[in-house]
Amino acid sequence: MLKFIILAQLLITLLYLGKLGLAVILGTIAFLFLTYIWVTRHSLTRGYSKLQWEEMPWLYDGIARMANKAGIAMPYVYILDDYIPNAYSFGNSIVLSLGLFEVLDEEQILGVAAHEIGHIKNGDTILFPLMAYGRYLMLFLGAIIIVFVHTTIAVLASLGLYVLYEIERVKFLKEREFKADETALYLLDRPFSLKEALEELKYYEDLRITVRASALPGIEPNIERKQKKSFMDTHPSYDERIWKILAEIEGRAFRDTLK
Amino acid sequence: MEPHEFKLNEEGLRAVLPPLEAEIMEYMWKVKVATAGEVYEHMKKKHPDMRRSTVSILMNRLCERGLLKRSVETGRGGMRYVYSITTTREEFEKRIVETILNALMSNFKEATFAYLSKIKK
Structure with missing residues (x-):
């Protein structure tokens, strides 16, 4: 769906701007490609440390075992100097923040790592940057059409396509998070460790918000301190993920009993 | 760290710090340097329901207050945060x-x- 939306935006640009449109499209794609190359080369600067086997054999071996089960090469594992628990992946690399090691036990950390391996296995580490750059392309072409094309239909169609792209992008990203969880459940020796990790991380975030809110000056009304859940959030909530994981585990157990 | 409020009805450190943060500081002044895991083990004796997240958040809050400082230590167990007292x-x-x-x-x-x-x- 997303590629059809981009294609439609490209067609509108070509249709209404002709050669100028083609030059804009090619120039933007070339610029975004160079930006992508620059970002990938400079994504790991300060605060990252590449994990060596001797440092945490349980983590290194656990990730190697799961990568093997997933049929992917052993990912590079980086430890990030950040006290906030966090994890993400890019290319064939996994980043785990030091904060994770303070709040989760070994099994739960492997649960988080399994989710990131799930993203690599499912091709999300390639798809997600493409989608992000697709978004910039949509936005830039939309702006060009507004400035250079003085036809209401073209402007409205371009804006509509951008909005549609955003809605589809958010929906797609959420689906990929669930898919990474599903893959993680297959990779883990004890699937419940991912659920437990998410529960602990949810507890951490809720508590952190409470502690932050209580540290604010008292004159601020409490209602304004609550974190708002946006419909444009690209990640599903912890609760949604936990429910899906439970349903998946129960479903698997039920299927096993039928065999 | 400059105290911003003083609770007249509380005793000792609790007059200037929330109760759990005061307990953590009592322990930290005793040991001077500790990981969040070590503080968690100590706190769990008195508060069995306490979670690792609570200790981690409170220790980082104490860092923000300027009472503790956090540094990265690389040892046999890999990288980890070590907290030490500033005063x-x-x-x-x-x-x-x-x-x-x-x-x-x-x-x-x-x-x-x-x-x-x-x-x-």
Whole structure:
């Protein structure tokens, strides 16, 4: 769906701007490609440390075992100097923040790592940057059409396509998070460790918000301190993920009993 | 760290720090350097339901208050955060007294001065 939306935006640009449109499209794609190359080369600067086997054999071996089960090469594992628990992946690399090691036990950390391996296995580490750059392309072409094309239909169609792209992008990203969880459940020796990790991380975030809110000056009304859940959030909530994981585990157990 | 409020109905450190943060500081002043895991093990003895997340958040809150500092240590167990005290308990208490007396002297100079003179006698 997303590629059809981009294609439609490209067609509108070509249709209404002709050669100028083609030059804009090619120039933007070339610029975004160079930006992508620059970002990938400079994504790991300060605060990252590449994990060596001797440092945490349980983590290194656990990730190697799961990568093997997933049929992917052993990912590079980086430890990030950040006290906030966090994890993400890019290319064939996994980043785990030091904060994770303070709040989760070994099994739960492997649960988080399994989710990131799930993203690599499912091709999300390639798809997600493409989608992000697709978004910039949509936005830039939309702006060009507004400035250079003085036809209401073209402007409205371009804006509509951008909005549609955003809605589809958010929906797609959420689906990929669930898919990474599903893959993680297959990779883990004890699937419940991912659920437990998410529960602990949810507890951490809720508590952190409470502690932050209580540290604010008292004159601020409490209602304004609550974190708002946006419909444009690209990640599903912890609760949604936990429910899906439970349903998946129960479903698997039920299927096993039928065999 | 400058205390911003003083609770008249609380005792000891709890007058200037929330109860759990005060307990963590009591322990940290005793051991001087510790990981969040070590503090968690200590706190769990008194609060069995306490979670690792609570300790981690409170210790980082104490870092923001300037009472603790966090550094990365690479050892046999890999990288980890180690927390250490930035001030002794005596220095901290001295600073509280100075801050409160300065505030009293600038807001209620005569009454404070008169009361302090009375105590001295």
